[in-house]
Amino acid sequence: MSIFVDSDTRLCVSGITGREGTFHAMNNRRYGTEVVAGVTPGKEGQDVEGVPVFNTFAKAVAETGANTAMVFVPPRFAADSILEAADAGISLVVCITEGIPAHDELRVYTHLQRSGDVRLVGPNCPGILSPGKANVGIIPASFFKEGNVGVVSRSGTLTYQIGNELAQRGFGNSSIVGIGGDPVPGSSFIDVIAEFEADPQTELIVMSGEIGGSAEEEAAEYIAANVSKPVVGYIAGFTAPPGKTMGHAGAIVSGSQGTAVAKAEALEAKGVRVGRTPTQVADIAVEILGG
């Protein structure tokens, strides 16, 4: 087992004809992901190394049975592409694009929440890797192997760092999910942790957070109430410069939430052990699961 992506994944890549889109689509395919289609308006009839390109998601889904979308288009087109994928019946949209306007994210998030069963992961995320099964996104898969640790992270590169530390101790992963650090991520720590809790292959959950927002604090509450599996936390940003507070209103909204210390304490208060460095996270994993 694994979560979100596996051998049933049939991937359609939005922006497949762009340089980065082609590179990562092919990378995902080489890993074993079934890349069945691409979407680039006006380029229907072409193919990218054998993957057929369509003008619209509607047609791509109708012709290829795609069930998962990876969005790789520039920020000004990304919200539209996510909505198009959802409208066409795609059930999982993974958005890699960074720099999407915040109000776009808010509208897309709210619309998807209300109008059905579409899961969005990202935007501004590295994607999802289920080692040995499928890779959808830009996670460098060669560092990871199949195993029993589920990883969820707001940061891309930090995910690789932590995954790598675990790999060096001999741990593999059920799935690695980057949820992204944007103002309005489509999936939260809670959404992903709930899936790992339900996934029989996952025996330990690692969540990697960072300063800002309150997603880690909310996850701490959720874990205490709903999660039976051990969870190891990591928070980046203990020595980071204070973030931009958005006026006095921003300060009123966030209160004392959002610092690395507050987040680590919130997790520890709920029984989640928190590593202070990526290496410590791996050390704790060894303690819990055995070396």
Place this chain on the structure above:
Amino acid sequence: MSIFVDSDTRLCVSGITGREGTFHAMNNRRYGTEVVAGVTPGKEGQDVEGVPVFNTFAKAVAETGANTAMVFVPPRFAADSILEAADAGISLVVCITEGIPAHDELRVYTHLQRSGDVRLVGPNCPGILSPGKANVGIIPASFFKEGNVGVVSRSGTLTYQIGNELAQRGFGNSSIVGIGGDPVPGSSFIDVIAEFEADPQTELIVMSGEIGGSAEEEAAEYIAANVSKPVVGYIAGFTAPPGKTMGHAGAIVSGSQGTAVAKAEALEAKGVRVGRTPTQVADIAVEILGG
């Protein structure tokens, strides 16, 4: 039993301090409806013949436990009032106001559909009467008594006419529901017929439609598939002037639907007997239920 309004109804009237608002609120209260509050911004602290007035629905609901709203404000304020009532936790909103802009209705309808369990009846409707229990709206209650016929109608005065014809034959009503004839009614024939089907007191359902739209045709399909109780139909407008078609696009949308003949035939094709005059409707009811 009855549907939508009964002795548990706790009514809050939006626009209670207006002339018509006061008149009908008091009329409803005299009938036995529990009128617990009114809303008129800026008039909190006043009362209308003992009914306390609040500035907002939020406060009215918090202070009085109102569960039903009747909206009586002018058209430019009506959509806002419906949304406010729903936002405050009201579960049934009956909107009497006529002349609400169509795009307002569309937004309100779509928002309410998505965001929870609020039922809207109307706008531009006479309201709901459950004889012997509660009257919410402008239906002249003295013509109706408790009984086993459920009536649902797009037209206000036609409802009274049909109800009256039935009353003259000795029939009473479980509930009489005016759904209104506006472009986007909050509740459809189908919504109301489903409730009558489930209501043990109702033994016969009368639906009174009119030309335009396709609500009657859709109801015919629904009745054939889901309704075990006898349904008698009426359609007004056999000799009406052809309605405004909205350009060629309007003609393409509606096709041959919408005429009185088409509606009556659609209902009869599904086994619903259709009276050609209000008197005939009552005659058919006598045949079905016994005189």
Place this chain on the structure above:
Amino acid sequence: MDLLEYQGKQLFARHGVPVPRGGYAATVEEALDVADGIGYPVVVKAQVQIGGRGKAGGIKVAQDRDEAREHCEAILGMDIRGLTVHELWLEEASDIASEYYASFVFDRSAKATLAMLSTKGGMDIEAVAEEDPTAIAKLHIDPLLGFQDFHARRLCFEAGVDADVVRGVTVLLGRLYEAYEQEEAMLVEVNPLIVTGDRQVAALDAKVTLDDNALFRHEENAEMRNVSAEDPQEVMAKERGLTYVKLDGDIGILGNGAGLVMSTLDVVAQAGGAPANFLDAGGGSKAEAITSAVEVILSDPKVKAVLFNIFGGITRCDEVARGLITAFEQIKPTVPFVVRLDGTNDKEGRALLAEANLANVHTVATMDEAASKVVEVAR
């Protein structure tokens, strides 16, 4: 409210929908000034609220000033299917490579806006819809999310829009939807939506129906109402807040509520009569409204008898009776009236009528009886 072509184009232009350069004129001299400003060739277009202007000779291209004068003189005053042309729109001639069709219409059944696009524009789109429904790409719009670029692209690719103008049509559709939504239209229709020789897109015609109920928010649009083009009796009724539609028969009908009035027409027809009009006095009709309504009905000289069918809810029967009595005092009608009052305050209303003892007014108890009686007295 239906707009004339030029009004629709001005509304489009406010939202950035490309339209050909043009100007309005009500006389030949004005028209020639406008044409000179535009340059030649110029298109002279009759402004009337009816289709088939082109076939009727209401649209002509003029190569020069003399030809323009000739066309303007021919078209101004022309009768097109019963409507006299009082207004002209002149615009630059377009170089047309393709003709598409685009519209947004308020779809009551779907409770959503329907968007349609076809590459078979410039002709009778209803015929296209019948002969080859797949030639029209359609989709419904979520009113809260709005019309998105992907909707436009999907319509373009499904309709088979030329690849090089997909971007242009997408932008045009986005702006057209903005016009539809922000102006609170029930319909915006562009036929043809043209692609020019240099691959630009523009709306060559404009059909716009605005929501009358929303005009209070759009002063600029409310002013566009073209009263002269409407039936004078209908205008009179509208000014008095009544809904009136003229019909061909001789029995004047008044009721309260559209459903009851329609039902009354049906029952009168079944009794062998021919209704002269549909008149809904509306909910909560006051005495004055009833008096006005009698005036409107009797302004039709064909009316031989009048039926009042009132079932009072929000309307009170005593108010109706008072209005009728005033109308008799003011207008002194000579035709017979049949009056049926039921509902709120019906006893008071009937008592008032009995007391007034109006000549030629018959009070009856039921709707069926009222229909038979009015047919009888109209003979």
Place this chain on the structure above:
Amino acid sequence: MDLLEYQGKQLFARHGVPVPRGGYAATVEEALDVADGIGYPVVVKAQVQIGGRGKAGGIKVAQDRDEAREHCEAILGMDIRGLTVHELWLEEASDIASEYYASFVFDRSAKATLAMLSTKGGMDIEAVAEEDPTAIAKLHIDPLLGFQDFHARRLCFEAGVDADVVRGVTVLLGRLYEAYEQEEAMLVEVNPLIVTGDRQVAALDAKVTLDDNALFRHEENAEMRNVSAEDPQEVMAKERGLTYVKLDGDIGILGNGAGLVMSTLDVVAQAGGAPANFLDAGGGSKAEAITSAVEVILSDPKVKAVLFNIFGGITRCDEVARGLITAFEQIKPTVPFVVRLDGTNDKEGRALLAEANLANVHTVATMDEAASKVVEVAR
């Protein structure tokens, strides 16, 4: 992007939010011209991106031209908490009866916009929030439905706005939300929102933060960026597409991805070092970006050593190595570099570095090792 008060007020005015009449000036003479146009008394306001201008003497009322000159001369060039005043906004003096507070802010936790209104405006609203949280009425807005009149009324009545200005505040809030949403702001804040003696409402101050990611849709706003007010190194970094924040230490840090960079700062701090900066070269960094990044880091004279911590996903380690090599060729840095490359094309990257054999560059295998090493070489 944070706007200055006058920029925020101009943005408000575009959406119909009432603001006092005023004008911009960068010199005393310009300011006096503006003041003459407005008339006296006039308010002279320093335009700097920091709170507490009033207390610092940056806001003064002038009764006449001489006084205006005096105030402008005093304020232009003034230092307010480290920022020099280069710009003035002059506006008509307002007759203030009450001071309210209003804001819309993008609330990440709630994934919705938060609206706030208080009648305790004109003072430190954070203090109000702490001392008496009930003094601030709050509610969240559904982004698809938008801010409705009933939201505004609810805020007004909960906050205790004077009954006679509820309508005015409702209208102002509606327009303020329109400005917030259509300009894609992360924050619009009005403190104080004033009620005048004749019971009009207006925004007397304006704090606006725009979404940098949305500026491509708002050219007019993008032009308002006040580069001179920003840290020159941060500007340099931003122009090169890098995210750079200056810190107090002496170890330059470069990484790819904000999380990894933050984690690197933490690990360096734990190893006893003091980071000189936060620099995220971003996903997919190309060689050029890396070269630019080195330039930005070394433009800080305090930097004694630099740590490169790269874990390649979309970023390819060979590109990073190439960028570093170019930087060495162009800039010839004199401080030691510690480089850790892992991930996509890491072998190729390490091979390139080995081949280039740059002076003073230490390649290490792990992040922990990198931290220890850079702290060591920085001594």
